[in-house]
Amino acid sequence: MEQLRNSTSSESLLKVGGLQAGYGHTQVLFGIDLEVKAGEIVTIIGANGAGKTTTLRSISGLTRIYGGTLTFKGRSIKGIAPEEVTRLGLAHCPEGRQILQRLTVEENLIAGYLPERGQSFDAIRSDVFAMFPVLKERRNSLASRMSGGQQQMLAIGRSLMASPELLMLDEPSLGLAPKLINQIFEIIISLSNAGISLIVVEQNASVALEIADYAYVFDAGRCSAEGGARNVLNDPGLKEAYLGA
Numbered sequence: 001m002e003q004l005r006n007s008t009s010s011e012s013l014l015k016v017g018g019l020q021a022g023y024g025h026t027q028v029l030f031g032i033d034l035e036v037k038a039g040e041i042v043t044i045i046g047a048n049g050a051g052k053t054t055t056l057r058s059i060s061g062l063t064r065i066y067g068g069t070l071t072f073k074g075r076s077i078k079g080i081a082p083e084e085v086t087r088l089g090l091a092h093c094p095e096g097r098q099i100l101q102r103l104t105v106e107e108n109l110i111a112g113y114l115p116e117r118g119q120s121f122d123a124i125r126s127d128v129f130a131m132f133p134v135l136k137e138r139r140n141s142l143a144s145r146m147s148g149g150q151q152q153m154l155a156i157g158r159s160l161m162a163s164p165e166l167l168m169l170d171e172p173s174l175g176l177a178p179k180l181i182n183q184i185f186e187i188i189i190s191l192s193n194a195g196i197s198l199i200v201v202e203q204n205a206s207v208a209l210e211i212a213d214y215a216y217v218f219d220a221g222r223c224s225a226e227g228g229a230r231n232v233l234n235d236p237g238l239k240e241a242y243l244g245a
């Protein structure tokens with residue numbers, strides 16, 4: 001398969017080499033190689049249990065790593081604490097959103113803010129409110145009172161409060177109605193246009209491939225295919241296996 005990248009940038013932001021990771025004695029990843037170049041949207045697709053979430057968690061410092069290398073902006077991030085990874089400019093919006101249900105929208109945004117990133121709270125919050133007007137309207141509402149789509153927007157908004165250069169989104173469209181799924185993907189495109197590089201893990205593979213530059217297909221803890229997202233989308237074998245065509 002054609003593996004050329006669409007991105008005009010050649011600067012490597014994140015490089016994962018031979019990553020092996022798991023939970024306790026259960027190994028889940030068996031040598032993942034992955035790269036994100038500055039400005040790209042990279043998607044990871046694959047069946048349930050293929051290791052997509054574990055890969056994001058390993059990059060963020062949340063999973064035990066058995067071997068391999070993790071390099072962000074030229075510096076090794078292997079074995080460093082999740083907060084430190086975020087401080088370096090790599091944010092993770094986890095599967096299931098994990099927002100603080102008993103806090104208000106505003107308090108959730110405060111929880112995501114990292115002064116060390118050098119931007120004022122007010123400035124980032126106003127960017128987040130511009131992108132998600134509903135968060136401004138409902139800033140004093142309890143997060144638990146928000147709909148599923150609004151909670152996803154809050155989860156993304158909270159990640160943005162850390163001023164990331166690279167944002168990893170795990171299943172951002174999970175459980176959302178089709179109209180909201182489109183809205184979330186439009187937001188992902190806006191984030192990319194605003195200069196944020198992205199890794200998007202998605203069950204909704206065909207939509208993710210439509211917006212991504214580059215794609216990795218995972219299977220049982222290994223990367224079974226990779227290439228320009230358009231090429232993956234149009235590959236007949238992959239279509240049958242992963243896109244239900």
Ligand SMILES: Nc1ncnc2c1ncn2[C@@H]1O[C@H](COP(=O)(O)OP(=O)(O)OP(=O)(O)O)[C@@H](O)[C@H]1O
Pocket residue numbers: 023026028046047048049050051052053054055
């Ligand atoms: N906390 C955990 N403890 C033990 N095994 C786990 C844990 N979390 C995930 N696994 C196992 O690791 C494997 C990979 O799971 P992972 O969640 O990374 O896959 P995925 O590709 O993201 O799939 P999904 O779309 O279902 O989230 C699966 O076999 C899963 O059962």
